[in-house]
Amino acid sequence: MELLAGRDPEDARALLDPVLTTMIDSVHRFEGTVNQVMGDGIMALFGAPIAHEDHAVRAGYAAIKLQESLRALSEQVQRQHGLSLQIRVGLNAGEVVVRGIDNDLTMDYSAVGETTHLAARMEQLAAPGTILVTEAFVRLTEGYLHFKPQGLVAVKGLAEPIEVFELIDAEPTRGRFQAAARGLSRFVGRRAEFDALDDALARARSGQGQVLAVIGEPGVGKSRLFYEFIDSPRTRGWTVLETGAVSYGKLSAYLPFRELLRTYFQIEARDDAAEVHAKVAARLTELDDSLRGIAPALIALLDVPVDDAAWPTLDPIQRRQRIFDALKRLLIRLSQARPLIVMVENLHWIDAETRAFLDNLVEIMPTARLLLLVNYRPEYQHGWGSKTHYVRLRLDPLSAESAEELLRVALGEAPELEPLKKLLFERTDGNPFFLEECIRTLVETKLLVGERGACRLGKSPAAIQVPATVQAILAARIDRLSAHDKRALQCAAVIGKDVPFSLLQAVVQVPEAPLREILAQLQTAEFLYETSLFPELEYTFKHALTQEVAYSTLLLERRRELHARIVTTMETLSGDRIASQVESLAHHASRGAVWDKAVTYQRRAGAKALERSASREAAAFFEQALEALEHLPKRRDTVEQAIDVRLDLRRALVPLADRVRILDHMQKAEALASELGDQRRLSWIAYGIAHCHYLANDQARTVEAGQRALALGGGADLAHEVGVNLLLGHSFHMSGDYREATVVLRRNIELIGERVRERFGLPIFPTFPGVTSRERLARCLGELGEFAEALRVGDDGLRIAEEINHAPSLTGMCLGLGLLHMRHNDLDRALAVLERGLDVGRRGSIYLYVLTVAAAVGRVYALTGRIAEGVALITGSVKEAESKNAALAHPLRLAWLAEAHLAAGEYERAWQRAEESIALSRRYKEKGQEVWTLHLLGEIATQRDPADFEGAERLYRQAMTAADALGMRPAIAHCRLSLGELRARAKHGEAARKHLEEAAGLFRDMGMVSLQKRAEEKLRGPSG
Ligand SMILES: Nc1ncnc2c1ncn2[C@@H]1O[C@H](COP(=O)(O)OP(=O)(O)O)[C@@H](O)[C@H]1O
């Protein structure tokens, strides 16, 4: 330290003391011994006098911790004294001679010899603020710490220059098996499984991505198998990313991948947003500069605010898409650098988003150097069974032979043990976890005595009883723990599978030192493992079952208390990082019966899930919020919450198309809001109800509820009015009420004004209201024959959709404009814009739109002579829609198919499809569509062989009357033309002329030149 020169001694002391304290604390934290305090520094030992096998690692952690704490302190000193404060650290590993100078508790040690001399040299050579270490140190800590080589350095007193390294940082966590590496039973058997794993590995290495699933009961050895495989030399040169699900994580969207990213980017619990951004950016740039674009999606997954201007404008569906893409690109890119293993454990606990992502990954991986390893319990199911790159391994309990080996290594070979071994194998059925727990019990109850691998019977075998299940064994073992140990273990179980020390301490309420002792006991007894020393001390349960059983030994009342205490503790400990913990807080608050907080956190967790389009999880959180509300007294504010949660729930249920549940919640909410006489909430509920009816294609009810919603006013909320208008516009359009539709849609465009880039809350259509209002208005105007205005509005909509560059809006707009051009009989323009929509839609996987756009393209093909292509496209889309139960727009698709069959001369098929279409439009009261299909039926009747002219005439007239009532001028014109042609054919000159003149006039007015000419030619024609 160089800050003391020229300072007044008292001043210097005041500066130095906190520095020394900080250094000493860092050493103690990792159980080192400070054996010398010099004027401006300290010397510390690890591994003596307390022996730690990982002493070098601990020393490294302490050094990193020390530099970090010093940095914080130095900022303060800088501010107060204008001094910069930096220290150097040197580390070495080797033998030391330790002399006890004093014998009491304040023992003082002084170490001498070459090892300490070299450490001191490292310290002197280090640049201020850094940590310099020797090669010996690096060798002992590889895999735990990261270094940067600094080259060869000459050291006074040594003949040869030595290699030195700078210690950069620590590998964040270790898996539980690594943590237990010394205590593991010898790995036995599993040769066939290893062969299958080798095989998959070889294929993956050669660029044929593989998914390998290991399925088995708890404790059978799924995780251990993966651990042994990954830890073996075969995976050298591979990148390995490990993650997994936990039993209480089912609702945390993407939890396993969040963990995976945290590990990959080395994000630590205390990193603030800036650090997370920096780490992600640095790692991505290092991997591949072109990956910079995926950073926002990854950052969002890490629960840190995204600093990308475009991100907030994306809707949840797009965000989800981005997240999927980002993860896929990251994994694929990694697999190009080096072959990649992604391991996801415990799929039976994964959330719906992770599940969807894995399905996605499995689809794209066959050509990647990627091995996806997953495991799960037998009750889990997925749809990968038919994939050729999927391998399934059913993991059975150990064979008699393997179990025998395990027991031999653990107990030894004394003949008196034979009956016991036989009993153990029979009772446990060869489940290795069960076996291990049995052995532990026997040792703990002194039925077995002696060393590991050389045991003897302590009592007669008759006294030995093995409970029937591993749970019972675990419960009995826990019961035998001392009161303190048991209490700590139970508290840990309430926290979860992973247990941060700081949280545990606050919950158990025992000082640090005794608690550490307790934890050391629990580790020796193999209930817990220490998985992370750095940056935070953290423990994990040996097995999920251990945690479950420990949890179940608690009385309900006690559990509740602990969960409640965890909530308060987490709130204080997590500070501004609470956003990443809301799911966990929600879980503990609900279990802890802290109902008001449960409501708050469940709602926050739900909102967070909604943001990411994780609808299923969001719905579950909101439902739990409702449950929590049930426990609160009925007051105005709680009733209001009960309504609002249901409104939120609606938003989560819409993408799940769960109409029945939505309607049920809306009706309950309506009853509550009526009690309160709350107009504003009632109007939102009416909006929700209208939407339910719309989804059911019940337009009359939609209109009724929508108008009620408007009348109630929505508390003058623009989002409400825009939403309801849009819904009404759609609904009127569907039911053929084009004039009404134009009124609400025009009003909407006016209301939205310049705010075309706004979503107006979470809209019910996956598009921007400013675009969709124009799209629908253009189509309605088209049906009314107001083409000039329709085209203007449509082009406006397209321009806006392009400007905001929003794929669903753009696809929808292309579709609408395409349909308008078709209606206008301008097939060239229709085709151009539809093909564009198809392209955008397919690239953005905007499934529902693509279905209709593809059919529309097919229609244009069929009408322009590309009949086979057209039929194929429309047929595909009809089938797809039917398999997905997509009711909206289905009559339209069926009518197009009929029309294409007609063009192909397939009259019977055409007739059949047209009848199906008309039946559906009648069922759904789609009056406009019915008009067009009636006209089409007329065409089929005219063209089929034998023709049915009378029938055709009837159909045309029926269509015309209906079209007239709805003001559908293009439809009227078409009916007139067809009727005119029919009459002309029958030589009814006068009647023909009347129809044809009407038709020609209408087509002229609407600017439909070729049809106008067709009518006029007929008028001039020989029979006219
Ligand atoms: N083949 C094996 N040889 C020795 N011990 C095993 C073997 N398989 C599993 N074990 C031990 O059994 C216990 C449970 O195994 P684990 O892999 O956690 O089970 P699972 O993941 O199937 O629930 C662990 O302590 C593990 O070390």
Ligand SMILES: [Mg+2]
């Ligand atoms: Mg496991």
